[in-house]
Amino acid sequence: RTADLTGLPTGIPEALRDEGIEELYPPQAEAVEAGLTDGESLVAAVPTASGKTLVAELAMLSSVARGGKALYIVPLRALASEKKAEFERWEEYGIDVGVSTGNYESDGEWLSSRDIIVATSEKVDSLVRNNAAWMDQLTCVVADEVHLVDDRHRGPTLEVTLAKLRRLNPNLQVVALSATVGNAGVVADWLDAKLVESDWRPIDLKMGVHYGNAVSFADGSQREVPVGRGERQTPALVADALEGDGEGDQGSSLVFVNSRRNAESAARRMAGVTERYLTGDERSDLAELAAEIRDVSDTETSEDLAKAVAKGAAFHHAGLAAEHRTLVEDAFRDRLIKCICATPTLAAGVNTPSRRVVVRDWQRYDGDYGGMKPLDVLEVHQMMGRAGRPGLDPYGEAVLLAKDADARDELFERYIWADPEDVRSKLAAEPALRTHLLATVASGFAHTREGLLEFLDQTLYATQTDDPERLGQVTDRVLDYLEVNGFVEFEGETIRATPVGHTVSRLYLDPMSAAEIIDGLEWAADHRTEKLRALAGETPEKPERDRSDSDDEPGGFQRASEMVADDGGGGAGDDGDGADDTDGGGGDADAFETDRTYPTPLGLYHLVCRTPDMYRLYLKSGDRETYTELCYEREPEFLGRVPSEYEDVAFEDWLSALKTAKLLEDWVGEVDEDRITERYGVGPGDIRGKVETAEWLLGAAERLASELDLDSVYAVREAKKRVEYGVREELLDLAGVRGVGRKRARRLFEAGVESRADLREAEKSRILAALRGRRKTAQNILEAAGRKNPSMDEVDEDDAPDDAVP
Ligand code: ADP
Numbered sequence: 001r002t003a004d005l006t007g008l009p010t011g012i013p014e015a016l017r018d019e020g021i022e023e024l025y026p027p028q029a030e031a032v033e034a035g036l037t038d039g040e041s042l043v044a045a046v047p048t049a050s051g052k053t054l055v056a057e058l059a060m061l062s063s064v065a066r067g068g069k070a071l072y073i074v075p076l077r078a079l080a081s082e083k084k085a086e087f088e089r090w091e092e093y094g095i096d097v098g099v100s101t102g103n104y105e106s107d108g109e110w111l112s113s114r115d116i117i118v119a120t121s122e123k124v125d126s127l128v129r130n131n132a133a134w135m136d137q138l139t140c141v142v143a144d145e146v147h148l149v150d151d152r153h154r155g156p157t158l159e160v161t162l163a164k165l166r167r168l169n170p171n172l173q174v175v176a177l178s179a180t181v182g183n184a185g186v187v188a189d190w191l192d193a194k195l196v197e198s199d200w201r202p203i204d205l206k207m208g209v210h211y212g213n214a215v216s217f218a219d220g221s222q223r224e225v226p227v228g229r230g231e232r233q234t235p236a237l238v239a240d241a242l243e244g245d246g247e248g249d250q251g252s253s254l255v256f257v258n259s260r261r262n263a264e265s266a267a268r269r270m271a272g273v274t275e276r277y278l279t280g281d282e283r284s285d286l287a288e289l290a291a292e293i294r295d296v297s298d299t300e301t302s303e304d305l306a307k308a309v310a311k312g313a314a315f316h317h318a319g320l321a322a323e324h325r326t327l328v329e330d331a332f333r334d335r336l337i338k339c340i341c342a343t344p345t346l347a348a349g350v351n352t353p354s355r356r357v358v359v360r361d362w363q364r365y366d367g368d369y370g371g372m373k374p375l376d377v378l379e380v381h382q383m384m385g386r387a388g389r390p391g392l393d394p395y396g397e398a399v400l401l402a403k404d405a406d407a408r409d410e411l412f413e414r415y416i417w418a419d420p421e422d423v424r425s426k427l428a429a430e431p432a433l434r435t436h437l438l439a440t441v442a443s444g445f446a447h448t449r450e451g452l453l454e455f456l457d458q459t460l461y462a463t464q465t466d467d468p469e470r471l472g473q474v475t476d477r478v479l480d481y482l483e484v485n486g487f488v489e490f491e492g493e494t495i496r497a498t499p500v501g502h503t504v505s506r507l508y509l510d511p512m513s514a515a516e517i518i519d520g521l522e523w524a525a526d527h528r529t530e531k532l533r534a535l536a537g538e539t540p541e542k543p544e545r546d547r548s549d550s551d552d553e554p555g556g557f558q559r560a561s562e563m564v565a566d567d568g569g570g571g572a573g574d575d576g577d578g579a580d581d582t583d584g585g586g587g588d589a590d591a592f593e594t595d596r597t598y599p600t601p602l603g604l605y606h607l608v609c610r611t612p613d614m615y616r617l618y619l620k621s622g623d624r625e626t627y628t629e630l631c632y633e634r635e636p637e638f639l640g641r642v643p644s645e646y647e648d649v650a651f652e653d654w655l656s657a658l659k660t661a662k663l664l665e666d667w668v669g670e671v672d673e674d675r676i677t678e679r680y681g682v683g684p685g686d687i688r689g690k691v692e693t694a695e696w697l698l699g700a701a702e703r704l705a706s707e708l709d710l711d712s713v714y715a716v717r718e719a720k721k722r723v724e725y726g727v728r729e730e731l732l733d734l735a736g737v738r739g740v741g742r743k744r745a746r747r748l749f750e751a752g753v754e755s756r757a758d759l760r761e762a763e764k765s766r767i768l769a770a771l772r773g774r775r776k777t778a779q780n781i782l783e784a785a786g787r788k789n790p791s792m793d794e795v796d797e798d799d800a801p802d803d804a805v806p
Contacts, residue, residue, distance in 0.1 A: 007037040007062040011093045025051045027198040028058070034194045037062035039139070041174040041193035043146070045184035047201050048385030049353060052177040053086070056142040059175045060087075064095055064115045068139025072118045073161070075145045075154065076345075077101055078322065083144075084118045100127070109133070121158040126508045128164050129443050136168050146176035146187060147378065149460055150423040156432035159425060162191070163458040164445060179382055182422035190463040203388035204395035209411045210237060211402040218416050223397075233401045234266065234360050235273045238339050241356040241397075242277040250277065251355025251393065252332065255341045256383045258361035260317040260683060264301075266341035266360070267308045267315035274312030274338040282336060286310050289331055296323045299674045299684045309337060316342040319683025344375070344383055357387040357398040362415065378420040425461035428471055431612060433478045434511050438487055442497035442505035449475065449495070485515045503707055507700040513611030517701045520607040520639035521710050524599045532598050534636035599712055601668060601719040603637040605661035608697035610640075615693070616656040617663065617680055627655040630662065663687070664694055668722040670731075670742060694723045730754070738784040744771060752803060759785035768792060769800035 001023055002016040016022075024032065027046045036042055036059050044055050060070035072087070074080050084099040091097060098114035100123050111117050112134035119127070121143075128135060143162060149155040166172055174191050178184055180199060188195040208217035210233055213226040227236045234255055241251035255270065257263050278286070290306040305324060308314055314328045314337050329352050331337040340352065359380055366373040380400075388396020400415060402408035426432065437452060446452040456462060456471055465471065479495070482488040487501035497505065504514040524531070599607075609616060619627065628645070631654070635642060643650035663680050667687065671679075676687055698720035705713040718729070725735035726742040733755045734745040748754075751770035753762045759782060771778045775792045782790035 005032070005037065005058070007065060008058070009061055009065045009090075009093050009095065012061055012090070015089075015093065021054065024054075025202060026200050027051070027196055028055055030196045030198070031055050032058065034196060036175070039063065039066070039171075039173045041172075041191055043176045043178060043184055043188040043191060043193045043195050043197075045178040045180050045187075045195070045197045047180055047199055047205075048382050049203075049351070049388075049390075050198075050201050052144075053083075056144070056175055056177060057087070057090075059173060060116050060140055060142060061090065061095065063140035063173060066139070069114070069134065069137050070116045070140040070142070071124065071138050071165075072116065072142045073121050073124055073144060073158070074118060075121070075148050075158075077120055078318070078325070079144075080118050080120060081322075087116050087118070090116075112137070121154065121161050122508070124165070125157050125161045125439070126506075128161065128168075129439050129505050129508065131443065135165070138165065138169055138172060140173040140175065141165055143174070143176045145179070147178045147181045147423045149187075149425060150421075152426050152429065155425070156427045156429070156436060159427055159459050159461070160436045160440075163455070164440075164443075166191075167445065167455070167458065178423075179378055179385075179420070181378060181420050186463060187423065187460065190460045201385070201388075202390045203393065205384065205387055205398060206395055207384055207398045207416045209400045209402050209408045209416070211405065211408040215397070215399050216408065217397075218412070232269075234358055235269060237356065237358050237399060238270055239273050239276075242274065242338060250335070250338070252335060252337070253339045253356045253358055254352065254354035254383075254386055255339065255358045255360055256344055257341055258343070258364040260315075260319050260343055261681075262361065263315040263317050263341045263343050264304060267313050267339075268304070270339045270341060271308040271311035271313040277338060278312050282312070285336055286312060286331075289327065289336065293324060293327060296321055296327075297673070297684055299677055301677060301683050312337060313339045313341070316340050317683070318343065318345045319685040321685055321688070344379060353386055353389040353396070355387070355389065355393045355396065357384055357396070359383050359398065359400050362400060362411070374414070376421055377415055377418045380415045381420055425459065425464050427456075427459055427461040428465070428474055430474060430478060431510065431512065433474055434481060437475065437478050438482055438497065438501060438511050439505045441488055441495050442502050447495055448493050449479065450493075452479075452495075482511060485511065485518075487511050487514070500704070500707060503703060507703060509697075509700050510612050513608075513613040513697065514700070514704065516611045517607060517697070518704055518708065520610075521599075521701065521705050521708070521712050521716075524603070524639045524712055525710055528598055531636045532596060535596055535598070535600070597715050597718070599639055599715050600637045601715075601722060602634060602661055602665050603639050604698065604701070604716055604719045605664040605694060605723075606637070606657055607639045608694055608701060609657040609660040609664075610654070611697060613693065613697060614657075614660065615689075616653070617659045617682065619652065619656050619659060620681065623659060624652075624655065627658050627662075631655060631658055634658075660690060663690060664723060667691060667726045668719075668728065670726065670728055670746060691723055691726070695720060698723060734759070737781060739777065739781045740784075744777075744781075747771070751800075756785050760787045763799075763801070764792060764795040765797055765799040766801060768795050768797040773797045 002021055003013050005013050027044065028051050031042055031044055034040055034042055036055065044052055046052060056072060060072065063070050072083060074083055080099050080101050084097055087097045095116060096114045097116045097118070098111050100111055100117060100119040109132070111132070143158065146158070149159045162174065166174065174193055176187060176191055176193065178187065184197050185195055206217045206219060208215045210225060213224060215223045215225055217223070225236055225240045227233055238253045238255070241253045244250050255266055257266050287310055290310040293306040293309055294302055296302060301320070302324065305314060309328070309331070314332070316325060316328055328337060328340065332340055332352050362380060363372040363374050365371070384398030387398040400411045402411055440446050440452060440455055446455045452475060453472060456475070461471065479488065482501070483490065486498055487504055488495050488497055504511055608614060631642065643654055645651050659680070663676060666676050666679070673684055673687060677684060698716055702713055702716045702720060705716055721732055722729065725732065727735045727745055731742070731745040731749055734740055734748055735742060737756055737759060740748070748767065748770045751766055753759060753767055753770060759767065767782070768775065768778050771781070779790050779792045
């Protein structure tokens with residue numbers, strides 16, 4: 001019984017009881033018996049929705065009660081604030097909760113006053129690199145979804161971070177929460193933790209496959225769900241759940257599909273089903289919710305979502321704005337939204353149980369794999385585990401779809417009878433080791449090759465590998481790479497991070513990204529004059545390919561120079577003073593004057609989009625031509641040699657970086673978000689994502705440029721600021737004022753209020769008119785701009801001068 005729990009801060013057992021948690025679930029009780037509240041390390045491998053969060057809370061709260069400090073590591077940034085909000089209910093018992101996201105390069109000093117801190121593993125890794133003082137005060141760390149150590153991209157960071165934290169505090173309590181996996185015992189061995197493994201669930205789960213006119217469940221039972229001619233299976237299943245078993249027992253459905261686009265189109269289709277089951281009250285509540293959704297942003301995604309929601313369905317994927325996601329999840333829990341069509345990204349982390357789960361797509365496109373790849377059993381089980389709302393449903397139903405009897409049997413074999421896979425460390429992959437070895441050296445965890453290997457010995461990889469040689473070999477290759485690029489240096493046996501190496505580690509950059517950025521900026525410094533000429537549209541003295549220039553290898557990108565020559569004719573004619581300068585043939589930096597900035601924003605955006613730290617946009621059919629053409633047009637702006645079209649993979653990569661850079665250029669060119677989502681086939685959340693990553697990488701580039709004394713530092717700073725605000729150059733000053741933003745900045749500017757100083761001095765009526773009469777907004781903005789008397793009370797926008805309204 002929760003009332004009998006000891007070792008927790010005063011009042012907590014009673015609070016749990018008041019929440020309706022009177023008895024621990026069996027796996028929770030087992031964890032407590034294993035010493036969870038006495039500081040024992042523990043791996044809890046239990047199904048989704050069986051109360052892992054409470055296991056974590058009991059560990060953290062008891063640790064804090066003993067005077068300690070706890071850290072909760074989440075796998076996704078989107079989950080951090082959600083967890084924080086959940087833990088904040090303990091604040092009235094004197095527990096301070098903090099969340100650490102965003103800006104990588106900081107030591108998060110303010111967090112030292114918190115009892116419970118929530119952060120992503122990347123953030124924790126970065127805090128360790130920046131020597132956050134409170135790191136060694138930690139007494140308890142929770143790793144949520146620890147089975148993700150298996151993830152190629154994020155796994156190694158979690159793995160290394162846990163190893164470092166344990167090394168910093170040998171008595172650290174580690175509580176690792178895992179889905180049911182094949183080898184939880186190995187994970188427990190690695191962490192020297194006890195294992196609680198169970199497939200207990202708070203509510204029964206019936207798994208089955210729909211084929212023909214019925215679902216066959218694993219327990220041998222069947223449910224008739226007829227599908228009419230020309231009808232599809234999913235809408236039939238969603239309708240059937242809503243029919244319920246009579247007596248108004250309506251059931252909601254969660255439909256998992258394999259792409260965002262599919263989530264959106266499925267939601268549109270399901271809205272046609274759900275709308276038939278709405279009451280009048282629900283209709284008006286949903287109309288209100290749709291209006292709230294439109295208020296969040298005026299993008300097409302927002303509009304599509306609002307339309308579906310008005311009819312009782314929704315889509316859910318990582319491209320959605322966070323506010324949208326929360327609105328959808330809450331309304332689904334309140335049973336107002338009847339069906340969510342989702343991609344699996346957040347399936348694991350978000351608490352949205354549903355009567356029925358339909359796993360419509362069990363294959364997904366995988367770029368590394370080069371085609372459609374079946375999902376892991378682990379993943380499908382996690383989706384299926386979302387079925388069944390405790391206290392509401394008699395049981396949950398999770399359904400896969402088959403076209404024929406053979407497919408049905410295959411799905412039973414593949415997913416329903418199958419055990420989840422083992423998790424395997426991905427640490428020995430070079431990109432992962434590159435980053436983590438540099439950080440391990442830079443933050444002083446090891447100073448020699450032997451020391452590094454000893455540190456790596458504490459990872460899951462070492463526990464799992466049967467080829468101890470391999471880690472040594474990869475380590476040597478990576479150390480070579482770091483040395484060649486000037487990030488570490490050797491002095492006898494001792495390895496030290498160079499100053500740039502330290503910076504790279506603290507900036508949380510993949511060393512390969514740093515190398516790419518440094519190369520690009522140095523290349524720009526070397527080619528400055530020549531490129532400025534090309535940008536001014538001048539004819540180079542000789543075609544570029546004939547110049548003896550060590551960087552521009554022949555066979556490179558040749559047509560561009562011809563294009564410059566073609567275009568240049570007219571340009572040079574217009575440009576009187578250019579003609580005298582051409583005879584230098586390049587290289588004489590002082591002889592050429594121009595007010596153009598170099599590198600250009602596009603050049604810089606392209607540079608950061610080329611790094612492995614940026615997820616580039618895919619090239620769709622037709623894109624190759626479009627961006628090849630653009631690549632020719634904008635050739636002088638690129639910082640580095642353009643790969644030839646014969647270097648197939650490199651050229652393709654270059655183009656997808658260009659597409660991503662172009663999105664950023666549109667963003668800083670003040671193109672409407674809506675247009676951008678349409679043009680690049682992305683969601684508003686993706687624009688945010690690209691913008692934030694670019695901001696971070698450009699910030700890193702700025703630091704590197706200033707450390708290496710390159711004069712591009714100013715161009716980089718401006719390009720970064722423009723990305724931050726999403727504006728053209730002339731709006732930078734205005735957009736920096738809190739509450740202004742890109743759209744309002746443009747309206748103010750058009751109305752003749754062009755700067756922060758203008759905000760302090762211009763007629764208030766003019767400002768009010770430009771802000772479309774929004775008094776409160778106007779007043780806040782004037783306050784932020786430092787105006788003496790910001791009050792808007794007596795101001796009438798109709799008094800604005802005629803030229804104030806664009
Ligand atoms: P998991 O993290 O394992 O997916 P959660 O921790 O989100 O699952 O728990 C699912 C739900 O079960 C939550 O709403 C939680 O409040 C509830 N819950 C957890 N433990 C208990 C308990 N002992 N008694 C009743 N409800 C519980």
